Amino acid sequence: MNGFERRKEKKIEQIYSASFQLFSKYGFQKVTVNEIAQQARVSPATIYNYFGTKEQLYADMLMNWMDKQLEQYEEILDSGLSFPEKSKEIMMLEAQNLKILSDEFLKFPSSEFSGLAQALESYSEQKVTGFFMKFVALGKHEGYIHRDQTEETAMMYFTMFKNELSRHWEASNQERLTCNVDQFMELFFFGLAGQAQK
Template identity: 30%
Template sequence: MIVLDGFEKRRNDKKKAIMQTALELFDQYGFDRVTVTEIAEKAHVSKVSIYNFFESKDNLRRIIIKDMLDDSVEKIKSLIAKEGNFIEKIEEYIQIRTWYYGKYTLRFFFEAVESDPELRQYLENFNAASKNLLMTFIEEGKDSGVFSPDASNDAIEIYIDMIQTYLMHNKEIRDRLEHNPELAREINMLFMDGLIRNMQE
């Protein structure tokens, strides 16, 4: 059993290394210009390993994007379940929502989504789940007295839908957010601050 666990760990480590290497290369040079051979060389694995894990370069990119979205959902679920000061949880929420902006280009993410129907559907499902989690988070904020109870759920949900749609269809704003976590943080903070300010006025 111990040997099997060690084998599985090495296997998972290799898979993660391939994904991280591919992400960095796709982000730097563009998906079409990067070959499986280049990914294998930089990740110090064989091309066979990549095909065994991911079947194709397209599927490798698909799994990378899905993993990013899944990780964000799991982090937000953990944050909601965690006990603690709600003001501090707001800051943690914003960090989760903005971590990607300082690391990789939005161009890579949206080119992948726009060229892959399966990823488009996955993103739609992610956005729906993300909105539900955010509404749960906001309800916690209302219950704790940090957010105003006067902000209706209908208005909040419409606002969230507007932001999601705007980001999906506005390349100019995505370009402005490229590698700019502070701007992304400010946008998220303005939303949270609005919920707080409504209570204070």
């Protein structure tokens, strides 16, 4: 990567960071390209040259943020933690991220973002599903997911738990939720009956 490409990449990261902060704080409608440019320390023309429109910047920024979250999940999956610990870390992050998305980023006029829903779905199919297949394969290999379970069923099960965690992810409730996560994860792996009696 030459100097020009490095400078361009740095500017794009600054724009993503500034737009994430502003969009999450004030919402899409109230933030202008000029405000993003000022916070990112670039010119508005630079933003238009790289992204074309505020809508495209928003979509690209969201995909960039999702890529970074997925990188975190990959790092956890490749770490030395046990599979239940990995599952707990990933599920907690995913629940938190889902709350951020639903609260801050996915409340916009659909007429302005006709392609964003399809882009998110495509992202999920291409990247999230690939990660989850790896997650399930590791769980099966380590004996935490039954070998007869399909990836689709395991993903649906994981999603049900994650969605419920996300629903309870509120500032006033986080401490209590964090205390209950170990019980929650035991329920996730062993059901209401608990581990089989030996």
